[in-house]
Amino acid sequence: xxxxxxxxxxxxxxxxxxxxxxxxxxxxxxxxxxxxxxxxxxxxxxxxxxxxxxxxxxxxxxxxxxxxx
Numbered sequence: 382x383x384x385x386x387x388x389x390x391x392x393x394x395x396x397x398x399x400x401x402x403x404x405x406x407x408x409x410x411x412x413x414x415x416x417x418x419x420x421x422x423x424x425x426x427x428x429x430x431x432x433x434x435x436x437x438x439x440x441x442x443x444x445x446x447x448x449x450x
Contacts, residue, residue, distance in 0.1 A: 382448060388440035389448070390416065394430055406430060406447055408438045418445040 392410035404425045408416050416438040428449050430436060439446040 382437075382450060384439060384448075386439050386441040386446075390438045390440070392416070392436065392438060394432055394434050394436050397425060397430060397432065399425075406436075408436055408447070410438060416440075416445060418447050420447055 390408075390410040392408040394406060395409045395415065396407040398405040399422060402422060403419050404422050406418050406420055406425065408418070410416060418438065424447070428436070428447060430447070430449070435449070437448040439448050
């Protein structure tokens with residue numbers, strides 16, 4: 382995975398709260414810090430996100446994106 386964003390934090394998905402269109406995804410990174418991102422339900426599905434899965438919080442400006450290997 383190559384990105385222009387410099388802030389890529391590896392962690393595990395600890396919670397996914399599904400809404401009608403978007404989901405709130407919580408990723409716990411080193412030290413127990415939790416990062417929350419709002420992404421579309423289709424993105425949750427295409428990334429295969431589930432509680433306990435490793436994922437990356439990719440931070441650029443004020444947005445948090447989610448990535449997986």
